[in-house]
Amino acid sequence: MQAQGRRIGMAAGLLGVVLAGALAWGLGARQGEPRAAAAAPGVPVTLVRVVREDLAQNLAGVGTVTSLHSVLLRPQVEGQLTALLVEEGQLVERGQLLATIDDRAIAAALEQAEATRQSNQAQLRIVEQDLQRYRTLIERGSISRQILEQQEAQAAQLRATLRANQATIDAERVRLSYTRITSPVSGRVGIRNVDVGNLLRTNEDSSLFSVTQIAPISVVFALPQESLPRLQPLLGGDTPVSAYSRDGGQLLGEGRLRSIDNQVASSTGTIRVRAVFDNPEGKLWPGQFVAVDLRTGVLRGGLLLDSRAVRRGLEGAFVYRVVDGKAEVAPVRVLQEVDGRSLVEGLEAGEAVVLDGHSRLAPGARVEVLGEAPALALRRSRP
Known part of the structure; x- marks a missing residue:
């Protein structure tokens, strides 16, 4: 009996410990819930x-700076280059003398053509004087009409020869003008390909140098064909266009819309557009790639x-x-x-x-x- 009582007492003590632990855990859980909720932060x-x-409503694209006038200067007559009167990179005006070619042979040919014309003019004066006398004699019946007709034919032949002489003189004068190379446009001289003393030939592909107009200058860029309805009403107006450096950071110039191409490129679905810039400081350079903003309006x-x-x-x-x-x-x-x-x-x-x-x-x-x-x-x- 005593042993049985000890076993019952031990079981009751163990049960009490378990109940106390469960109660403590439940109280702790209830107290921790509001702390967890309060600790959860928002995003x-x-x-x-x-x-x-x-x-501003814009159309953006990437374009290439293109000169409105760029000329490759090639010799039109053969001869030795005797002088280069400009430096590489120099700004020149239209009509300015740039270089000269040895002109002695052409000048001699021109002088010979002029002398031939003078000789034929003298012959024509003699023939015309004889022709006038023959007309007087034919009225008197002193000569036959055949002699008069021969004299008239000779006079006509000499007049035609004089016209040929004049044509030769004009051609030689043109050739002589080719020995003085002048600038066809105002612009900047490029890097030269020949030096003074070289023999120039007309059948060579290389040029002396180029002259490229810098101001004003244009930018040609492509826009999607979907832009056409917005572009067409802007032609003929004063639509502003801005050109930036390729990374879009530095403003290089402000210009105006000039024209759009007459057809869409079927391979890319784009249309080319040209804008013109005054470019007084020369920040836009031919061949340069630029970012372009064309302003179509303001919302x-x-x-x-x-x-x-x-x-x-x-x-x-x-x-x-x-x-x-x-x-x-x-x-x-x-x-x-x-x-x-x-x-x-x-x-x-x-x-x-x-x-x-x-x-x-x-x-x-x-x-x-x-x-x-x-x-x-x-x-x-x-x-």
Whole structure:
């Protein structure tokens, strides 16, 4: 009996220990729940405001600077190059003397042609005097008409010879003018390919040098064929075009739209466009690649938003806005993107949307606002 009582007492003690542990664990769990809930932070985000501004409507492309006049100077007569009167890179005016070719042989041929004409003129005077006497004699019946007709034919032959002499003289004068090479355009002299003393030949492919017009100058660039409806009404107007360095950072010049090509390139689906720039400082250089902005108009009062705030999903573009401390999805329609900003529909001016912190966001998630970023400014000034 005594042993049985000891076993019952030990079982009762063990049961009490178990119940006390379970009670303590339950109390601890109930006290820990509010601490865990209080310790769960919201998703940290940064907000940005939607702003209403006027936005320039642009068409952007990459173009090549092209001279409006570029001339390769080649000899038109054979001879020795006797002088180069300009330096490489020098600015020259139209009509300015650039180089000379030995002209002695051509000058001698011209003098000979003039002497031949003078001799034929003297012969013609003698024939015309005889012709006048023959006409007097034929009236008196002293000579036959055959003699008169022969004299008239000889006079006509000499007149034709004089015209041929004059044509030869004119041709030699033209050849003589080719020995003085003048600039056909105002521009800059390129690197020369020959030196003084070389014998120039007309059948050689190489040129002496080139003269390229620098100011004004043009830029030819390609735009998608879908741009045609916006381009065509701008022809004949004063549409501004800006040219930037290839990386889009430095403004190189402001010009005007000149023309569009007469057909679309079937291989690329693009159309070529030409803009003309005054280029007084020579920042645009022939053959240079540039980024081009063509301004087609101004959209008044557009809603602009930092493009980093716009997300894209299966149902289209959207943004997260914060309502009562929670993230809410707001669908938007992106009309245009310019310099890191998006022109959108579906929001109101002044609304704050999430700019940074999207990776952990989901609809209905609690957020913690860390601050508000300033609206992103356009990197380039627009009219």
